[in-house]
Amino acid sequence: MYQEPIFLKSVFKERIWGGTALKEKFGYHIPSDETGECWGISAHQNGPCEILNGALKGKTLDQVWDSHRELFANEEGEEFPLLVKILDANNDLSVQVHPDDHYAREVEGEQYGKTECWYIIDCEEGAELIYGHHAKSKEEFEQMVADGRWDDLLRKVQVQPGDFVYVPSGTIHAIGKGIMILETQQSSDTTYRVYDYDRPDAEGNTRELHIEKSIEVSTIPHQDASFEVVEDVREGLRSKKLIQENYFTVYHWTLDGDVTEKNENNYLLMSVLDGEGELLVCDQTYSFKKGDHFIVPATMTDYKLRGKAAFITSHSTK
Template identity: 65%
Template sequence: MYKEPIFLHPEFKERIWGGTKLKKIFNYDIPSDTTGECWGISGHANGPNTILNGPLSGKTLAEAWEQHRELFGNEEGEEFPLLVKILDSKKDLSVQVHPDDQYAREVENQNYGKTECWYVIDCEEESEIIFGHHAKNKEELTSMIDRGQWDSLLRRIPVQPGDFFYVPSGTIHAIGEGIQILETQQSSDITYRVYDYDRTGADGQKRELHLERSLDVTTVPHLDPDLTRESYLEAGLRFEKLVGEKYFTVHHWDLDGKSNDLIPGKYTLVSVLDGEGLVHIGSEDFSFKKGDHFIMPATVAHFKMSGKAKMISSRSNK
């Protein structure tokens, strides 16, 4: 039985829009100069993480979920429900939208749709995202897409470090160039491209769009989520609740000193954005540093942390 954090080896994805900031910021050993994504906590078939420590060292998170559900509070579900990524957008990502659970099951034969959220780690000046659209109804949305009226259709929002966005399924969105974010999402890899700036792939052809399915799943009119960020301090750890909704609850942790007891519940996912410190479980100490990703399993009743670090934590709400 695990009485320690489960540290995970990140998986990297090369993307047409990726760059080198994952190495510069987190000192990751990235595969190329077009590395767009670090999958830090993933049980998804397209990139499951390998466990680095403890009795299951060398196994994947997917295998741990399948064979040792006690680590996750015996939560139900065929697949590990969440996926945590860090993205580096050297160039604009495609304008895209994701389906909800029902559409994913009925059309894609997948367990999960894709609701996600973004915490902006860093960005260049005047960076912006696309978040939503201006169409009043489905007919207007279809017409504006058919006519390529992208400047009129898409909502552009400036961003700065520390910003947070909740992106429910059905939301048209895109991360702009020069932005690094931590994304917490359902464990899904379904993306429908609405527009891709007429870019070509490695084969010299324009990248595929998915307009029919995009129109099927897009929420019209666009609705901005109603979020209130709540912050409170306990000993040396400041908690800021970023979102708590159907699929996940996400907090920003700012550690400066030593925390009180923390309870993982079913289990808690943690990604270290900056700094370093120790996790204290009984008489044992476990070190962590910037760029680490780990899960505190349900088999740990409580733990403390000490050091100086900034982290994003998340929990499944299934």
């Protein structure tokens, strides 16, 4: 039985809105000064992560999903269900929306739509997200888009570090300048741009918009999603369940000391936001530090965490 954590090599994505904060805050070796995304836990075809340790070293996460499903509690599905990213919004991201599973399969031929959630790691004072819109009907939405009345249409929300935002498929949204988030999402890269500030890319071209598809998949009128944060303390670990919904369950963990964890027939995705420590299992010790991403497989039934650190952890919701 496989009894070790699975550490992953991050994949970095350059974006027109990216910057250098992934290097400055996490010490990552980024490809350029316009690096927007760190895919920390990914089996997606556009950026699968390589395994860094153990018997599976050198394989990619999608390969292991296909060949060692026991590590993932024999979960069904052709593709690994989740993707975990850290995003550095050095500038405003485009205003966008994602389809649900049905639309993604019927129109794009993709297995998953994209429901996601954001934990605000850091942000500038007064930083804002776009979350939702003010249109009361599809006709009003279409007219406001056609007229370019973006300030009237788009709903802005101020955020601060530690905030959590749930973004179901169909939600108009955009991450604003000066915000760094950890995003937990369905494993999808399907995005429909509604508005991109008419800005040019490196070649002087504006990026493609997807107005018709955006209108088709958007929730109109906007609906705020409701969720309840549940807090639990066990030994040296304070756990906040941020959300439990159809696709994922996400927690914020604060470790200060030791805790013994029992894995309840599931696998756990772990991203270290701050600090450092050790994971102990079967007389073996594995060190972790800020910026590491790893998976506790379903076969690792008992383990201990020791140190002083903060994590975002998640698993698929069956």
